[in-house]
Amino acid sequence: MLTNPSDPDRILIEVDDVEHDLLPAEFAPYAPQLRTILDWARVYLTRPHESLGRKGSVCPFVQASIDRRKFYLAVFPGRPRDLGDVATALLPYRDWFLDLAPRAQAGSQLATILVLFPDLLPDDIDLVIDGSQETLKTDYVERGLMIGEFHDGPPDKGGLWNPDFRPLNSPVPLLAIRHMVPTDFPFLRDSRDHTLAYLRQFASQVPSSVREAMAHALVRDGLEVGSR
Structure with a gap:
């Protein structure tokens, strides 16, 4: 578990915290969702898929991210009131990410932060996940970052190699932060x-x-x- 030196209330959960039940008390109720996402990453993102349209795993960086201990998780509890709530909640993670994985650092492209929104209702997805990604994307891109939207809506966006495939499908809605490559x-x-x-x-x-x-x-x- 990592604690933000500038904001002690801001925590990043590591793989070991999920695997060994070392979650802080405020995140313990979300242990099932955190385990679900970790399993999804290992079973889905790190493996080939018959509908992907190319060789290799769905995401070529995730296995190395997990192995190199650069795969971080966070939780937004409850339902945000609006896009401003989401932007405010993600801002510390955006800035912290740049400190944790400065671009000049070797292996920085393996770092990722997944912010889970486990309390969302199905009707929230369009606004909170898709809407936030669309609204925040330019700000992140200008900083050399990507912000990705994942949910089981299913997602609107098809794959690059197979437009009928939905690679951004995930069992828990989340927004992901990583370096642009x-x-x-x-x-x-x-x-x-x-x-x-x-x-x-x-x-x-x-x-x-x-x-x-x-x-x-x-x-x-x-x-x-x-x-x-």
């Missing part, structure tokens, strides 16, 4: 601001798999590599 451009190409943020990070590292999409985005938005 060079292969993330397909998630950012629809926005000029997101394309610019991506270029600031990776202009010299654009992988061959996304160069065609990058070229289309540059022409569409009248941009050039090196644009600010």
